[in-house]
Amino acid sequence: MFRPLLRSCAQLRAARPSPSSGSRPLQSRLFSTPPPPRPGADQVNAARDRLYAERMRKNRTLVLYVVGSLALVSGITYAAVPAYRAFCAATGYAGTPMTDPSRFEPSRLYADEHTEGRPITVRFEATHGDTLPWSFEPLQRSVTVVPGQTALAFYKAKNNSDKDLIGIATYNMTPEKIAPYFAKVECFCFEEQKIRAGEEVDLPVFFFIDRDVVDDSTLDNVDDVVLSYTFFRAKRNDMGHAVFDAPEDLVQKASGFANYEHVPAK
DSSP: OHHHHHHHHHHHHHHSOOTTSSOOOHHHHHTOSOOOOOOOHHHHHHHHHHHHHHHHHHHHHHHHHHHHHHHHHHHHHHHHHHHHHHHHHHHTGGGOOBOOGGGGOGGGSSOOTTTTTOOEEEEEEEEEOTTOOEEEEESSSEEEEOTTOEEEEEEEEEEOSSSOEEEEEEEEEESGGGGGGEEEEEOOTTSOEEEOTTOEEEEEEEEEEOGGGGGOGGGTTOOEEEEEEEEEEEEEOTTSOEEEOSOHHHHHHHTTOTTSOOOOOO
């Protein structure tokens, strides 16, 4: 009974290939692939250099973005005051005489029968900061014009010190509501004026009142206005530009902005 079974087992052992034959066992075939070679020192250093270079590129890009943003914010902050003054000069806001060049067209620079019956007296005032040793005054106290008629007035400034000094003037108009119609063709305001020791100079103001003022019913009773200039001593800022060397509240008051709320200075 057991002999056929033993004979079958012997036949199976005889048919199994030996390790030395061409057929390898399954376990040997599964793990016969050699492991990948370990990278050398040169490859490791090259990979590390690529990683550092990529990090440096990203950091450099980030720094450029930050610097650009700071420069943009600084530029906006630095330009805020001149931009605000330009806006006031273009719109007559806060009693600032207008300097909009579109108002200087020849068709608007003459008086007609519609405006000749509306004379307006412009009075001139002049002051200067306590730290500026100058004499500053208008050469005429007033000028009477009609809307559309141009007029030329002069101020006189003299440096009473023994040093060359730079001053900057600001201005405003009273009453404020006529400012949108008061246009200056030429003016010395907001420009540095260097006067040598003991020197005296004449400063011109060329202006006119727009003819549209006669159509504004809120100005029917306005026939007397004041144009006021204030000179302050100037200093150089970090950009090399001449700026007011005076407390901000005094400059704002001289510009007619004392009653307006301002953004706190940083």
